[in-house]
Amino acid sequence: MINPTTLKGGSLPAEISTVAVIGAGSWGTALAALACHAGRSVRLWGRDAGVIEAIAERSENPAYLEGVRLPDRMSATTDLPAALHGADVVLLVVPSVAVREACAAMAPHLAPGVPVAVCAKGIEEGSGLLMTQIAEEELPGHPIGVLSGPTFAAEAIERHPTAATIAFPFSHYDRLDPSQSVAVRLSRALGSQTFRTHISDDVAGVEICGAVKNVIALACGMMAGAGYAENTRAALITLGLAEMRRLVSALGGRDETVMGLAGLGDLSLTCSSTTSRNMSLGHQLGQGLARAECFEGRPVVVEGEHNAINVCALAERLGVQMPVATAVRDILHADADLPATFAALWAQPQWAEPDAMDFAVAHPAALTTAAE
Structure with a gap:
């Protein structure tokens, strides 16, 4: 050498x-x-x-x-x-x-x-x-x-x-x-x-994974707090992982990073336990607590809460679709109704899972709502 x-x-x-x-x-x-x-x-x-x-x-x-x-x-x-x-x-x-x-x-x-x-x-x-x-x-x-x-x-x-x-x-x-x-x-x-x-x-890839996983953990916490079960959490983790991968790719990061400790590893941990402050805040909000009442009124810093805005802003600037993160941002910062926002998320077009197929079809729930 x-x-x-x-x-x-x-x-x-x-x-x-x-x-x-x-x-x-x-x-x-x-x-x-x-x-x-x-x-x-x-x-x-x-x-x-x-x-x-x-x-x-x-x-x-x-x-x-x-x-x-x-x-x-x-x-x-x-x-x-x-x-x-x-x-x-x-x-x-x-x-x-x-x-x-x-x-x-x-x-x-x-x-x-x-x-x-x-x-x-x-x-x-x-x-x-x-x-x-x-x-x-x-x-x-x-x-x-x-x-x-x-x-x-x-x-x-x-x-x-x-x-x-x-x-x-x-x-x-x-x-x-x-x-x-x-x-x-x-x-x-x-x-x-x-x-x-x-x-x-892959510095950018590791960083993006860390920022996005906190936002997805808030989504998992919200749904768990609202009474939904493990199917929902698994789906949100998977959808969140796809959003993470798209944003990492847009910044020149690697798929291997997303599938590694900083990506899938950190995402699965943070989305699986209320030991995570992000998951815990989402859980409390899902149960119907006002933000000021969460953590028994203590001023706890929750990184995903603030960064939901910034993650979505960066994604929009890069033309990356992140519907789960956007739903979290809207609930936290735009007074969006939690059940209605997640119902709309689930009724989004059903896209093909391999991105290379490049198409989506309307969700039946969305069609039914439109007909009504």
């Missing part, structure tokens, strides 16, 4: 030993714990002093993961420069609406060339940018990638076998020696007996 050191005229990068995790919510805390389990030095940053104090003093995050024991050697701080100092890689795990602000705050304190893996799932309102594209704008000169997959935080911390995808762009030199790519190095740094990662260069 050709030596990429000679081709690049420089030395190979050191192995990742110090990981900074920015964001002390449930998944940020879990990733910090996973990095500790893998033997890395970890610094977890959060803005809530009470949460950080509890992690530092009691090895617990009571606000997000009450009762889940964290590794004793996990370092937690509210000091962003201290968290970033000496970091070999950054895992950015803040809500999607806070990604731009967080990247701007990190920029003055991040050493040149330090890779950043974005773990937020969504699309920016207005610009339509993916989370990694925001990071690229705010953090020029840093390799930017994404970590995503079917992962409930508490289960990962408690060391139930868990897997995710790490995607970064692969340069010519990375392809000559994949072992020195950022994605492989980060995979080695986080891997343990109970956490494995698959490696990808």
